[in-house]
Amino acid sequence: MERSPSSPAFWRSPLRGPWFTSLLGVVLLAGITVLFVTGLLSYAAYNPDLSPVNDKTPDKGVLGFYLFPWPTDPPWLYRLTQGVHVTLGIALVPVLLAKLWSVVPRLFQLPPARSVAHALERLSLLLLVGGVLFEFVTGVLNIQLDYVFPGSFYPLHFYGAWVFFAAFAVHVVLRAPTAVRNLRRMRAGDEGAAPPVSAEEPSLVSPDPAEPTVSRRGAVWLVGGGSLLLLGTTVGRNFDGPARRTALLTPHGGAEPGSGPNGFQINKTAAARGISAAETSEEAWRLVVTGPSGTVRLSRAELARLPLHSAALPIACVEGWSTSDQWWRGVRLRDLAALVGHEPDTAPDVLVESLQRHGAFRRAALRANQVRDPRSLLALDVNGERLSPDHGHPARIIVPAAPGVLNTKWVARMTFGDLR
Numbered sequence: 350m351e352r353s354p355s356s357p358a359f360w361r362s363p364l365r366g367p368w369f370t371s372l373l374g375v376v377l378l379a380g381i382t383v384l385f386v387t388g389l390l391s392y393a394a395y396n397p398d399l400s401p402v403n404d405k406t407p408d409k410g411v412l413g414f415y416l417f418p419w420p421t422d423p424p425w426l427y428r429l430t431q432g433v434h435v436t437l438g439i440a441l442v443p444v445l446l447a448k449l450w451s452v453v454p455r456l457f458q459l460p461p462a463r464s465v466a467h468a469l470e471r472l473s474l475l476l477l478v479g480g481v482l483f484e485f486v487t488g489v490l491n492i493q494l495d496y497v498f499p500g501s502f503y504p505l506h507f508y509g510a511w512v513f514f515a516a517f518a519v520h521v522v523l524r525a526p527t528a529v530r531n532l533r534r535m536r537a538g539d540e541g542a543a544p545p546v547s548a549e550e551p552s553l554v555s556p557d558p559a560e561p562t563v564s565r566r567g568a569v570w571l572v573g574g575g576s577l578l579l580l581g582t583t584v585g586r587n588f589d590g591p592a593r594r595t596a597l598l599t600p601h602g603g604a605e606p607g608s609g610p611n612g613f614q615i616n617k618t619a620a621a622r623g624i625s626a627a628e629t630s631e632e633a634w635r636l637v638v639t640g641p642s643g644t645v646r647l648s649r650a651e652l653a654r655l656p657l658h659s660a661a662l663p664i665a666c667v668e669g670w671s672t673s674d675q676w677w678r679g680v681r682l683r684d685l686a687a688l689v690g691h692e693p694d695t696a697p698d699v700l701v702e703s704l705q706r707h708g709a710f711r712r713a714a715l716r717a718n719q720v721r722d723p724r725s726l727l728a729l730d731v732n733g734e735r736l737s738p739d740h741g742h743p744a745r746i747i748v749p750a751a752p753g754v755l756n757t758k759w760v761a762r763m764t765f766g767d768l769r
């Protein structure tokens with residue numbers, strides 16, 4: 350018997366078959382749809398249409414058609430959407446790998462195409478498999494290895510998502526009916542009798558199966574167990590305290606947060622961002638606020654004499670980690686707008702700039718709805734204590750429901766109005 354990979358007999362696992370592929374396919378259909386939607390939401394949450402400063406994919410063109418002003422309610426919105434995006438993405442890795450394994454004989458199928466339609470379908474599979482690997486690899490590298498594609502991650506992951514999802518939609522339209530039929534048969538217990546998907550497509554069932562090393566049920570448990578294990582060692586990154594320590598798969602560049610009022614996750618430390626104690630001292634640091642009535646300069650002591658307000662808000666990072674609510678205390682953004690000539694209720698967008706001179710996230714634009722929300726603060730304190738240098742002393746932004754990246758630390762300048 351011929352034993353090259355292009356021959357069906359080369360592939361001998363008795364597990365391969367329509368039932369396994371269909372089961373994994375249906376799980377991925379649901380899971381990847383959630384990943385796509387939460388991913389698009391994450392992009393919208395950055396306010397990319399607000400200012401060139403925020404836009405990580407300047408040539409998004411029509412792909413930005415759906416962008417909308419990200420709301421400030423509920424305050425845990427981004428914590429939820431991005432926690433789901435990252436946690437689910439990681440948990441689906443075993444399902445994805447098993448799915449690709451289950452159809453790998455098709456990769457070697459000869460001749461490569463039997464008709465124009467078949468050639469087009471195989472081309473869409475190339476985009477599908479290439480796209481899904483690309484999205485999972487860039488996503489996992491970004492969260493595990495601390496931005497290996499600085500800056501360019503966003504366009505890569507964003508365009509990759511659209512290319513992949515287009516191929517995915519074609520694939521689902523072509524294959525979902527078969528997958529559902531296979532699963533029905535499987536339930537009815539006669540999946541062995543499943544015919545090949547089409548005359549052009551040889552069956553995934555090996556014509557010469559080896560002895561099974563794991564039962565079907567065992568195989569499903571293996572994949573599901575792998576997913577549960579990843580889920581269990583990832584989900585803790587969405588909580589503080591002991592739960593966070595269960596997040597074994599969360600290597601993170603930031604410093605150990607320690608304990609006490611400032612003892613919650615730190616993304617980039619003051620040292621890592623080149624922020625010195627000298628430039629944040631009471632003598633040196635001034636906040637510069639600009640608006641239609643001119644420019645106001647305030648020391649931290651002067652800020653602390655303005656009306657101070659508190660809000661319980663989380664920090665939720667694009668990397669899929671988040672903190673529980675922290676109690677922030679500081680000056681309302683709407684009150685700062687009022688200092689430079691705006692009405693609090695009609696305050697406009699604001700550009701926030703940090704003392705930080707190099708690296709990402711040193712400036713961000715906030716939308717009017719975020720500025721006007723009475724819970725949006727330029728925080729001076731957290732949990733009853735002065736902000737630590739790593740959490741943004743002398744002052745940082747905190748906005749309900751916004752991605753962490755918009756919560757600029759070590760704020761130096763705020764410009765209300767025309768951001769362009």
Ligand SMILES: Nc1nc2c(c(=O)[nH]1)N[C@H]1C(S)=C(S)[C@@H](COP(=O)(O)O)O[C@H]1N2
Nearest residue numbers: 614615616617666703710753754756757758
């Ligand atoms: N100036 C400045 N602000 C910044 C950052 C930064 O690198 N520089 N990181 C942002 C990101 S990506 C996140 S998730 C939050 C994290 O805040 P924390 O370190 O206080 O938890 O700060 C944001 N503010």
Ligand SMILES: [Mo]
Nearest residue numbers: 666667753754
């Ligand atoms: Mo972040």
